[in-house]
Amino acid sequence: MTIGTELYLELLKKTILFEIWLEHEGGNATFQNRLEGLDWPNIAHSMIGRLRMNQLHQAMNIVINEQIPGDFIETGVWRGGACIFMRGFLKAHAIRNRRVFVADSFEGLPAPDPKYPIDATSTFHTQDFLRVTLPEVQQNFNKYGLLDRQVTFLKGWFKDTLPTAPITQLAIARLDGDMYSSTMDSLTHLYPKLSIGGFLIIDDYSIGYCSAAVHDYRAMHGITDPILPIDNYSVYWRKTK
Numbered sequence: 001m002t003i004g005t006e007l008y009l010e011l012l013k014k015t016i017l018f019e020i021w022l023e024h025e026g027g028n029a030t031f032q033n034r035l036e037g038l039d040w041p042n043i044a045h046s047m048i049g050r051l052r053m054n055q056l057h058q059a060m061n062i063v064i065n066e067q068i069p070g071d072f073i074e075t076g077v078w079r080g081g082a083c084i085f086m087r088g089f090l091k092a093h094a095i096r097n098r099r100v101f102v103a104d105s106f107e108g109l110p111a112p113d114p115k116y117p118i119d120a121t122s123t124f125h126t127q128d129f130l131r132v133t134l135p136e137v138q139q140n141f142n143k144y145g146l147l148d149r150q151v152t153f154l155k156g157w158f159k160d161t162l163p164t165a166p167i168t169q170l171a172i173a174r175l176d177g178d179m180y181s182s183t184m185d186s187l188t189h190l191y192p193k194l195s196i197g198g199f200l201i202i203d204d205y206s207i208g209y210c211s212a213a214v215h216d217y218r219a220m221h222g223i224t225d226p227i228l229p230i231d232n233y234s235v236y237w238r239k240t241k
């Protein structure tokens, strides 16, 4: 790894998170909020914040160093920033045999499904701020020069797109769909494809709907790999069996 690679990736994170111009963001954009991904940005291309973006970076470094096979996916991408960083990472390391899957409805969150009663009180689907169209996300990739054939967009509800997605093996699955249904659908269809040693990242663990799905899925499948904190809101584990 060269110093140029590291400098590019650091600048990419600063740009995606709009850290360099934070004083122009408006809203609740303070340094501390952007560090922890606590504000909903007006301009930045990701809302996950610096600590979670750094953890994604670290996970990708480990996957490469340990040669954990598989592609990268995020389910729930909003403006696309975390996936843009994944693609930038692969490009910076001249890695051509891994793809980035970008899964989203591109029209916001689903209304609660009676199949998952725990989501009944969720109002995320009413939030226009969380609706970002596919052309907007593609344009964001393009702005960084990172829209190419190594990126595959999966447009639609996770329950419809993930079962038939052209994914064979994953090294990193980053789940950011907030709700029980979105988290459970992602785990159900993606976890069996996660390599041993791969990273399962849960952005919304602090949201009760999401953590309930995580605990139910782990109990159903006897998963005991330790859940490790990223910041006060997000967690990950590495698959050992």
Ligand SMILES: C[S@@+](CC[C@H](N)C(=O)[O-])C[C@H]1O[C@@H](n2cnc3c(N)ncnc32)[C@H](O)[C@@H]1O
Residues within 6 Å of the ligand: 045, 046, 047, 048, 074, 075, 076, 077, 078, 079, 080, 081, 082, 083, 103, 104, 105, 106, 107, 108, 109, 110, 130, 131, 132, 156, 157, 158, 159, 176, 177, 178, 179, 181, 182
């Ligand atoms: C909190 S945002 C994701 C933030 C993003 N990871 C970032 O880097 O800023 C949640 C996203 O999940 C999507 N989403 C949630 N549940 C979904 C589902 N069941 N199917 C498709 N998209 C879903 C929404 O459209 C929205 O773009």
